[in-house]
Amino acid sequence: MADEPVRPPDIWEGAPKVQVSSAWQLPPLRWYQQAALAHWRIAGQRGVIALPTGSGKTLVALAAIAELGVPALIVVPTCVLLDQWAEALSRCWQGEVGRLGDGEYRVGAITVSTYSSAVIWAPRIGDRFGLVIVDEAHHVGAWCPGEVLEMLVAPARMGLTATPPPPGGELGERVGPVIYSIGVDALTGDALAEYELVTIPIALAPPERVHYRTQRGRFAHVYAKHARRQRGEMSWHQFVRTATRTTEGREALEAWKDYRALIAYPTGKQAALRELLARHRGERTLVFTGDNATAYRIARELLVVPITHEIGRVERTQVLERFRTGEITVLVSSQVLDEGFDLPDADIAIIVGGSSSARRQVQRIGRVLRPRPGKQALVYELAVDDTTEIEYVRRRRAGLERPVRAAGGVR
Amino acid sequence: MSAVATEIRLFDQRDVPWIGSLLDLIVHSLGQPWRVLLERVAHADLEAHPSRVQTVLRAVRRLTGGKAERTRVARDLRALVLGHPALDRDARDARLSIAATTLGVSRSDVESLLWADLALERPVVLPSGRPPEAALIAHANLDRIQRAVRRARSVQIRAWDRANDLVRTVARYGLISHVSRGARGETILDVTGPLALFHTTTVYGSALAQLVPLLAEQPHFELDAVCEFDGIEQTLRVEPPLLLPAVRPSRRAPSIAERLARDLQKAKYVVEREPSPLEAGDELVFPDLAIDIAVGDAASDMAAGSPGAGFERWWIEIVGFSTAEYLTYKLDRYQAAGVERIVLLVDADRTTELLDHPRVLPFRRRVPLDLLEGVWR
Known part of the structure; x- marks a missing residue:
């Protein structure tokens, strides 16, 4: 990337190019990141790039900003992601990163904003950027109102997601179609760790x-x-x-x-969870539940740390640091860990419950796919036999491309 | 918005029977998570609309209060207790016992305090015992009125006797308002509601809600609010007799006007805080400060340390939430009151559009004295 000439595109004449186009230090792009960027270029610098969680979507966007050299606005769903983007930018770009959200309101040549702050600020600053990056772009039209993107004049637009929504809709209209998509299985063993999905049938008492x-x-x-x-x-x-x-x-x-x-959590799941945690004692494990009540119940029973929207930012940061250092090895969550969180490396995911969303399933599995030499991630999915949960599990699998092993060993 | 406006009903003696039954459920759920209490309430046959039940439950939460302290304790405790999974009862008991010994509390205290900051997980407690129904009615009324004004397009308060406190509170929170005298001898405060604004509606709504507790100290008042809930217009009329919680004197940081007055006094100015309101036609204006500036010989006398005659009176009003239109209106009102020497100090963070006018000075957090002195020099 660093060898390529940096030049502003013809479509953005009026922006202060020098602020953004200088002093980038980006790591080399992997093959699929280069391919994604090339597709985006060919598509007229508009469109959505779908890459699995942990495969480096951020780097593709940073390369696009460096390449265009125009002021850029990055909109993200949460304050956690705002911090992560600002940190990623400051690692590879020497300018001052603007921030809109979480109590800070500073506009820079490259600015990161939460969706909700963008709603407020777009009317005032919508004419200042030549490129807009929409992170977790599948939320456009819902969490990220389409009007925000309408108020931005930026001709160049890039959406990033691990789980693209169906074609059309507001995302297609405001950002563009999916112009590059690659699934988890295409990258396992390369940019992502190998994994095995094991479904464990649970019998009700x-x-x-x-x-x-x-x-x-x-x-x-x-x-x-x-x-x-x-x-x-x-x-x-x-x-x-x-x-x-x-x-x-x-x-x-x-x-x-x-x-x-x-x-959500019958006695069979309780026993299975204990057995799995005993089997993988000491390995970093994420436990996903269908709702917060179950997450708290597990936390209460097993004295493990829950991560929910109610756990404040300071505590969350401390917990993730303890998880990173191995001081704690198990986190339990219903939705917060699904996406938009820079989680430390984990090896095991145990899906105790969830919705039928294939998108959420892909996000959850992506949480344990950060590569490491010799790593083989394991994803366990507990499903109660002869209940509506079986249908949920079937629908969730629709988002995956690989066969699933059914295990009867844990009851 | 619906053309048919409905009226918001407050709480009174008619609500006592079902609130009594609700209190029974609360007492029965003491020590258990709020989630359990809410499930019980959902299945109970209380003779009240669910929204009224929710309001009273919020009142219970208000009464049990102290969230900030709970958050700190619970967070520290979780850091101490939660960690590697305790896969059997012995391991769990041992960990809780160690935490209890470390903190000098019982094991059950540790279990309940672990989740004390989480809305649905924290245990139900009544630290001062079962509250009387009247206390819950008072807090429920406070909650209902505050929620209404947070969703209001306009609020009008008519007060007899002690209107000054209300007007000063409106000014302190920087609410957009105008004050006039009514035909019945009352002071009328017309306050713009948050839903009439485009920006900062939540912050503004919270500031407006701070007025409501003060009504408890008003012997004679009327409040009318036009609100909007789920696209439906609702009106609220509040007047005594009404149960509201007694106002607790709060320790608050000095206001911007108070800090400015102190700065001016340090610079040897003669400052009057909260001077009497000025008549501007049918309306009233409430400057925050009046400053007597020495002119001519008096200035040299002052410099020599002996104050003499020859002073000019300047008026200062601090304006919080504002628009250019509102600032123009303010200047017009002072003109109508015959006041030429007025300075409007405008909070730059809370204005949508600054007015380009020599008597309108923007500030952030604290008023720079030199900027102000530039006006009268």
Whole structure:
């Protein structure tokens, strides 16, 4: 990258180029990073690059900023990512990095902003940048409102994600289509560590099974009635809205919550988790749950550290540092660790529960794929037999390209 | 927004029976996580709308208070106790016992304090015992009014007798307002609501909510707020008799006006703090400071250490949240009051647009004295 001539593109004439185009010290790009950048160039410096977690998306964006040499705005979802981008920039660029968010409001030639600060600042500074980088770009149109990108005049745009949404939508309109995409499996053994995904079937204890059947039946009966009324065309949102208007509907929703809470962490999962943690004692392990209540329950039972949105920034930083040094080896979380977090290297992921989102599954697996010589990551997925969770697991696997090993050893 | 406005109902004696039942549930859940209490509340047959129940639960949280201290204790404790997984009961018990011995507390205290800062995980506690229903009603009213004004387009407070405290608080928080005299002898404060602004609505709303506790000390007042919840316009009318918690005197940092007054006095100026309001037609203006500047012979007398006659009175008002339009309005009001020597000091962080005017000076955090002296020199 350093050997290539740095020149501003024709599409951005008016910007103070010298501020950004000088004094970069970037590491060499890997083959897929070079390919991604080339595709972006060919696509007219617009579009989304989809690379797996841990494969170096940030470096591609930094190379693009260095290459264009124009003022750039990087928008990120969280304050944690804001810190990480600012740190990454200051490691390879000598200028002062602007920051918008987390109590700091300073605009620079290269500025990192949280989505929420960008909402406030875009009307005022939207004309100052020639390039905009959208990190975790799959959030455009939801967490990152499309209006923010509409208020930016930057002609060059790059979206970064590990899990691109379907074509079209606001992301396509505001940033561009996916112009380069590579999956986890294409990079394992190269830029990412090898891994194995093991699904562990969990049996409910007899009283749990009875309880599950009762509550599931109670819910399914009411749901089917509503679906028949709507002739099958009913979204979950519509169901909830109509169900909350009747006693029967409210009871059905309570039953749904109840059986979901049961399969989130039944006795079988509790035993399996203990056994897995014993088996991998001393190895850095991430435990993913479907909700915060389960994360806290595990933390309470096993005295391990939970990472949730309620754990403050200072404590989180301390915990991650302890995890990095090996002082603690297990972290449990429902969503916070899924994405947007520069986690230290971990070897084992145990998925105790989650939604049916294939996107989230890819993000979670990506957490243990940071390469290291000889590393073989292990991802365990606990799935309760003969329950709705099996369907969730099936849908989650749709986002992966490799076969999954079913293990019956842990019960 | 819906054309049909609904009225927000506050809490009164009619709510006592179901609040009593809710308190029973709370007492029954003491020591257990809030999550458990909320599940019990969800299944209880309380004769109240869920939003009213939630308001009273927030009032309970207010009463049990002390989040900052809880956060520190819980964070330190988690750092001490949480670590490698305790895979059997003995390992778990041993770790909790060590922490309890280290801190000189019981093991159950360690378990409950571990999560004391997390909204749903912390244990339910009532440190001062079961509160009377009236106390919960008072705190619930405070919560409901504060939530309403945070979502208000406009707020009007009409106060008799002790209006000065309210007006000064409005000024201290830098709220956009104008003050006038009403036909019934009342002072009318028209305060712009946060939803009428484009920026800083949350900060502004919180500042506006700080006015509400002061109403407890007003013997005779009326508050009208036009609010918006989920796109539906709602109106709130508050007037005594009304249960509100008694105002606790708070230790607060000196205001910008107080600090400026101190700086001016150090520089040997004669300063009057919070001078009487000035009549500007039907309205009132409330300058923060009045300064008597020596002119002519008096200036040389002052320099010689003997103050004499010949002073010019300058008025200073500190303006917080503002727009150029609001600043123009302020200057007009002072002109209508016959005041020429006015300086508006504008918080540059809280204004959307500064007015280019010789009597409008921007500042950040603290007012630079030399800038101010430049005006009257």
